[in-house]
Amino acid sequence: MTTIPAAASAEHDLMKLRDEYESMPGMCLNVQQAARLVGVDREWATHLLDELEAEGLLLRAAGGIYRRSSPLMSKWPRSCRGNQG
Numbered sequence: 001m002t003t004i005p006a007a008a009s010a011e012h013d014l015m016k017l018r019d020e021y022e023s024m025p026g027m028c029l030n031v032q033q034a035a036r037l038v039g040v041d042r043e044w045a046t047h048l049l050d051e052l053e054a055e056g057l058l059l060r061a062a063g064g065i066y067r068r069s070s071p072l073m074s075k076w077p078r079s080c081r082g083n084q085g
Contacts, residue, residue: 013038017048021057021068028067 017038021027029037035045049066052058059069 013040013044014048014051018052018057021052025068028065030064030066034066 031042031045035042058066060066
């Protein structure tokens with residue numbers, strides 16, 4: 001069972017992930033990659049990614065790949081496609 005980090009720690013994790021996506025607009029990560037980047041377990045990484053998706057910062061592809069919602073691209077970058085075409 002995963003314990004939820006304290007509010008300050010949770011905000012730090014969210015800010016770290018948000019900053020990574022904002023500094024690299026073409027970055028695409030799955031849950032495992034985000035977990036490794038932030039140094040958390042997969043369950044908490046999923047929560048963080050879902051929060052950023054709810055904020056409108058990220059879009060999630062059918063294959064579980066998360067990328068920035070803007071700048072909008074007519075096609076997903078090759079590295080982000082997963083199951084996208």
